[in-house]
Amino acid sequence: MQAENVNGDDLRNLDQFMNAHLAGFRPIAYYDKHLDCVRVQILDCSVTEHRLSTMFTILEANHSDMPDAIVGFTIKGVRHLCEEVGIDTKGVVRLVEIIDKIVRSYPHEAMLAVEEFVVSSVDKEMTIDFSEASKAA
């Protein structure tokens, strides 16, 4: 349903909004056009962002029974970064391709922490659709 086709009361009532629009959560990688970053998250929960470097942020679950439960990460400044490592950001790109090229160009400690999370917890076929950003309002 497009926002233009609903009325204001539907949007004000959270239960109605969730009923109509909330999809089942699945681990996801996507491009955030507002902050020019790739976000990868494997659990829908409240998170704390831990800044590893100007390029990487790790997401830690706030209310997990497990201490330091990492549930995702962010690659920041992605358009600059992808230009530098030769990745076309106009279509669909596999997450592991981005990680692989960044590891080769920036083999520092923060990148290795992200790579470790990808290897242990992320679907290797996960993709990022950069064109989706231009379709979103």
Next chain:
Amino acid sequence: MLVDNGSFFLGKSYQIYTKYMDVEKINGQWVYLVAAKWFNEGAGQVDDVQFGLLASDLQLIASRGFGTSIAQFERMVAPGLILSRHIFKGLNRGLYCDDDPSGDKLKLIYTRTPSADYEWSGGAQGRSVKRNAPRGKVFSVIVSPNNKHGGDFPKIAGWVDRWSWILEDSALAEAPTNWVDRYDKRLWTRK
């Protein structure tokens, strides 16, 4: 960690939140309007303004299954942005935004320590769950000033981009850790 349960936006609780947030159709697009403070750098004063979030952006978040982000928007961003303790400016990193390769310079960061946190549980027919605020952390909201779309949305001073928790600075209460390195400058702190 669980404090209490309960759905919201029903009955009396609905009235509480309309004080801080409204939904309005502007130029054909539904927009959530949120009360906030704005630091006018030229005049050196703080004004009351409204920030916006397109309903279509919230629907995009919902389509990805991020119920917790939506619960936090409704319970923490909408009623809490006006209560922010600090406003910072500039993200200090490469950022393309609206085709501006220096988009990081304009971003505003609002931070505070709310008394509670919220998550969403149970899928589309679920409910919000109130939890204790994580200790030693601040809630941060990133905002883009409405520089490019002021003609279409004249009453909106900025757009809410993102909200999340960050570790708290050891020296400045209710500010993110290492805020001096993270941001270009601190614009305003509530007395």
